[in-house]
Amino acid sequence: MLSDSTPLPWRTTWTEALYGKQGFFRHQAPADHFRTSTNSSGLFAAAIWRMVQAEGFAQVVDLGAGRGELLTELHRLSSGALGLTGIEMVDRPGDLPADIGWQHELPEHIDGLLIANEWLDNIPCDVVESGADGVVRYVLVDPTSGAESLGKKCDDPWLDRWWPLTGPGERAEIGSSRDEAWADAVRRVDGIALAIDYGHTAADRPVLGSLRSYRQGHETDVIPDGNRDVTAHVAVDSLVQLTGATLTRQVDALKVLGVTGTRPRLELARIDPGAYVRALSDAALSAELLAPGGWGNFWWISVDSRPVA
Ligand SMILES: C[S@@+](CC[C@H](N)C(=O)[O-])C[C@H]1O[C@@H](n2cnc3c(N)ncnc32)[C@H](O)[C@@H]1O
Structure with a gap:
């Protein structure tokens, strides 16, 4: 908890509140406070694994990797065949499989997929x-x-x-801090750089801004005190102009990758009740990933740096 009450510009206080010595992300696991596409189930990781296979990538780097939830799932799905690295300011989680790499800074060069889910919205502005x-x-x-x-x-x-x-x-x-951070990440990648986040464009800017705080699963008063998350939607159109990214809504991107949210047929309940219950649960979790107004509305901001074949 920060104790100095001197009023300072938001960017300064926000930076201290999340990443300073007593900052929220220094001490708190994101999954303990909010659900994300990557920490809510393995279905998102399965879709990313299908993408990685289709693109023929051998390496995935997860920027703002939380406690390695996505990487652990990719490790399981690929039976350890993928090169996996988490980039996080916190130390390596103790239960992470030994062959997943973990470092505090992005490497100079990344060959494959760089993914950053809900990272840009936490870059202070x-x-x-x-x-x-x-x-x-x-x-x-x-x-x-x-x-x-x-x-x-x-x-x-x-x-x-x-x-x-x-x-x-x-x-x-002011989104220039996000622009700079994303451009710096993109320039390192030979392959696809993919940021996934909630955002807006010139057509739908929030008139009163979009600063929000979350703690223990609930939205709270917005206070940069180190005791809660501080986040704001991402101005995605400026990222596009700076990095040549393409924009896709998560609902469309995940459908292409085979996430449908379709409920199982009722007759499966009679033939194999266990399989029916599992399929029903997957359908509900998939629907959450695709939900209009929720994660389905997230932007996939993607830069493919490979030469056009
Ligand atoms: C909102 S959480 C998202 C975690 C995970 N990607 C997910 O989808 O659940 C953002 C994470 O990014 C990390 N982070 C933010 N800026 C970072 C930086 N510059 N370097 C490394 N990690 C960073 C934070 O520590 C935090 O764990």
Whole structure:
């Protein structure tokens, strides 16, 4: 828990709250606080495994790997044949299979698939607000209470280009920190770099911004105190322009990879009740991965750096 109540720009407090010495992700496993496509079941990993096989990749690097949930499942599915590496700021989980690599920084070169599920939304941004006078200013926040005030005027070309504010009270998160981080990851990859996250484009920016906090499975007050997650949706169109990425909704990407959410036929219940129950559970978990307004709406932001055949 952070104890200094000096109001500072959001990007500073957010960085400290998640990644500082007492930061949330230094001490907390993401799966203990929120469900993601990768930690909710093995179905997402199975789809990624089908993709990896179809592309002929021998290596997968998971950026922001949590506690290695996706990698552990890929390791099982591939019977240890895939080269797997987790990139995480926390130390290697004790129960990770020994031949999965684990490091704190991205390697200079990645041959295969780089995947980053719900990583970009946790990259801290500056937050700005248009005041009563229409002037756009940085939002300052007291890390102990979440109380906000407006600081100095913001003049930022990213904002002008991607998220211009048009009236008092409107807010935005400046996405250039995400752009830079993603471009840095993409440049290392010979293969496919795939970020998966919730986001928006110029057509549907949230007028009041999208800062949120979560703890123990629930949305909470947004406070950068190190005691909760702090996240904001990703401006995906600026990533596309910077890195030449393509955008696909998760529902469409996963359907291509064989995730359908189709319920088993009722007669299976009579022939093999156990198989029926398992298939029913898989159908429910698949439907969650495809859900409109939920994970199905996530963007797959994909850059394929291989020469066109
Ligand atoms: C929201 S969690 C997602 C975990 C996992 N990918 C999943 O889908 O469940 C984000 C993770 O990214 C890690 N992370 C964030 N920035 C990082 C960085 N620059 N280097 C390594 N890990 C990072 C955090 O520690 C955290 O575990």
